[in-house]
Amino acid sequence: MKAGPATEAEPTTETGPTTETTETGSLDADGLRRRTxxxxxxxxxxxxxxxxxxxxxxxxxxxxxxxxxxxGGLDAPRAxxxxxxAELEAAGAPDNDPRRIGIGxxxxxxxxxxxxxxxxxxxxxxxxxxxxxxxxxxxxxPGAGSDLxxxxxxxxxxxxxxxxxxDGQKVWTSGAxxxxxxxxxxxxxxxxxxxxxxxxxxxxxxxxxxEVRPLRQITGEAxxxxxxxxxVRIPDAHRLGEVGEGWKVAxxxxxxxxxxxxxxxxxxxxGMIGVAAQAWRRRPEARTHDLHQRLLRLWxxxxxxxxxxxxxxxxxxxxxxxxxxxxxxxxxxxLAQQISGWEVEFLAEDGLGYDDWTLRxxxxxxxxxxQAGYRYLRAKGNSIEGGTSExxxxxxxxxxxxxxxxxxxxxxxxxxxxxx
Numbered sequence: 001m002k003a004g005p006a007t008e009a010e011p012t013t014e015t016g017p018t019t020e021t022t023e024t025g026s027l028d029a030d031g032l033r034r035r036t037x038x039x040x041x042x043x044x045x046x047x048x049x050x051x052x053x054x055x056x057x058x059x060x061x062x063x064x065x066x067x068x069x070x071x072g073g074l075d076a077p078r079a080x081x082x083x084x085x086a087e088l089e090a091a092g093a094p095d096n097d098p099r100r101i102g103i104g105x106x107x108x109x110x111x112x113x114x115x116x117x118x119x120x121x122x123x124x125x126x127x128x129x130x131x132x133x134x135x136x137x138x139x140x141x142p143g144a145g146s147d148l149x150x151x152x153x154x155x156x157x158x159x160x161x162x163x164x165x166x167d168g169q170k171v172w173t174s175g176a177x178x179x180x181x182x183x184x185x186x187x188x189x190x191x192x193x194x195x196x197x198x199x200x201x202x203x204x205x206x207x208x209x210x211e212v213r214p215l216r217q218i219t220g221e222a223x224x225x226x227x228x229x230x231x232v233r234i235p236d237a238h239r240l241g242e243v244g245e246g247w248k249v250a251x252x253x254x255x256x257x258x259x260x261x262x263x264x265x266x267x268x269x270x271g272m273i274g275v276a277a278q279a280w281r282r283r284p285e286a287r288t289h290d291l292h293q294r295l296l297r298l299w300x301x302x303x304x305x306x307x308x309x310x311x312x313x314x315x316x317x318x319x320x321x322x323x324x325x326x327x328x329x330x331x332x333x334x335l336a337q338q339i340s341g342w343e344v345e346f347l348a349e350d351g352l353g354y355d356d357w358t359l360r361x362x363x364x365x366x367x368x369x370x371q372a373g374y375r376y377l378r379a380k381g382n383s384i385e386g387g388t389s390e391x392x393x394x395x396x397x398x399x400x401x402x403x404x405x406x407x408x409x410x411x412x413x414x415x416x417x418x419x420x
Contacts, residue, residue: 027065027076029083035074036062036087050094054130057093063129067113071125078313096131099364103175104128104135108183110256115200115241115249124181124202136179137257138170138203138227139250143420145172146391149194149247150418153229155186155201163235164188164201166209169228172385176212176225177361179205183253184234185246190416197415198246202238209233218377220357223365255325257386265313266306272339272375273302275368279343291346298339305331326392327400333382333389336367340375347372 027035043056057063058072062084067073088095098105105128112124127133144151153168166186176182182203189197203210209232214222241249269277280287280295309328344351354373367375383389397403410418 027074027080029080032062032065032074032076032080032083033087035060036084040088040091040093045091045093051130051132053094054096055126057088058126058129062088064109067125071113071121072129096129099366101128101131101134102364103137103179104133104181107137107253107257108135108181111183111200111240111249111253112202114252117237119237120202120240128181133180134175134178136173136176136182136205137253138173138176138182138184138229139253140172141169142171146388148250149198150415150420151185151187151198152420153184153186154190155188155199155234158233163233164199164239166201166203166229166232166234169226171226172215172224173212173227174224174385175363176205176227177214177222178363181205182227183240185250187415188243188246191414192244193412194410194415194418195247197244198250199243200240200246200249201234202240203229203232203234204238207232207234214359214361216359218380219374220354221360221362223362254387265309268303268306269299270306271302272336272343272367272379273299275375276339276343276346279346279372283346286346286348291342294342295346298335298342301331302335302339305335326387326395329386330389330392330396333379336375336379336382340372340379343372344376351376 039057039060039062043053045053048056061069061072061074063072065074065076065081065084066078068075096105109125109128112120112128116124124133128135138153139148139151141151141153151168153166153170155164155166157163158165164186166184168186170184173182182205184201184203185198186201187197188199191197205212209230211228211230212225213228214225216222217224276295277299280292305328308331312325312328351372353371355371365378367378387395394406398405
């Protein structure tokens with residue numbers, strides 16, 4: 001799918017003026033409401049194709065208001081995004097199906113914004129946000145999962161010196177079967193220690209040499225894949241950050257990934273705890289004292305996690321995500337597994353049913369719209385994807401609590417000399 005480049009300057013017609021500011025110079029809530037009203041008047045949702053509306057919304061700076069002007073934002077406080085969303089939802093405006101393009105929104109976009117060139121930002125951010133181009137993440141490998149820095153995929157300069165030739169294998173790649181682009185890390189200098197000598201690229205998933213194979217999961221579906229890269233040519237213009245500084249760039253991606261997985265905004269009793277609570281209300285005949293006590297504890301834990309997530313989003317409004325996102329992702333994985341286990345036990349034989357074991361390649365994960373059996377099985381992966389719980393515990397211990405780090409004997413050893 002192709003899309004035109006993002007406009008460099010926000011429109012001053014149709015969607016309203018650009019000078020609605022407070023004394024501090026940033027847009028306030030009332031200014032954003034007026035701007036959103038201008039967008040809705042110029043592009044009525046009932047009469048505008050969804051894609052055309054999303055493009056107009058991006059060009060009006062109402063995609064993500066905290067992004068720079070001309071890149072879907074207005075340099076406004078991140079917290080004011082909720083004002084825009086409320087106005088558009090009330091008007092019945094289409095969204096960009098964030099579950100389908102979550103990797104692009106939550107991981108690729110903030111990385112491109114921080115490390116990309118002006119040309120890369122203008123080329124990639126608009127079709128990424130509108131959903132015209134889906135993204136995936138080529139990080140993990142068969143021999144480099146929890147120890148991601150040990151990755152072996154190689155990127156070598158081509159003969160002309162204008163690009164790179166990539167060979168290797170990636171695994172557990174969600175959405176690779178529908179992705180147009182991928183964020184990719186590869187080793188460019190094996191003589192350096194493993195955390196160095198890595199470079200970060202944007203890979204065209206339609207290029208020759210990219211092969212995507214489905215991986216069937218415990219749910220029977222194949223939402224993620226293994227990807228083989230054989231002589232894939234990537235122009236140097238698709239490199240993010242400096243050569244050899246890919247690990248630094250990847251940290252931005254990973255911190256945003258953990259916030260995206262564990263820090264989604266939910267209403268009270270939203271998500272999986274809401275499904276469990278509704279099951280409790282519908283089935284009084286299945287209630288027991290023990291199940292009631294466990295549900296109450298899970299409800300409280302879910303509410304604590306929700307409020308902690310809200311606090312984390314407030315911290316994000318002031319800067320880059322930090323290691324606290326790892327704690328949120330830990331809580332999400334634990335709660336998802338415990339709640340789904342409680343639900344299956346509560347529903348007894350009804351909880352063991354499963355709708356369809358046919359191999360499918362879905363566009364996303366649906367934790368609330370499927371059966372209890374699906375939730376129970378799919379939640380098993382939550383403590384692996386986006387960083388295993390064991391690795392995240394180390395991150396929280398060292399970077400949040402300030403505990404002494406574990407001894408690492410390979411920090412200064414060249415990657416080529418590491419035992420494999």
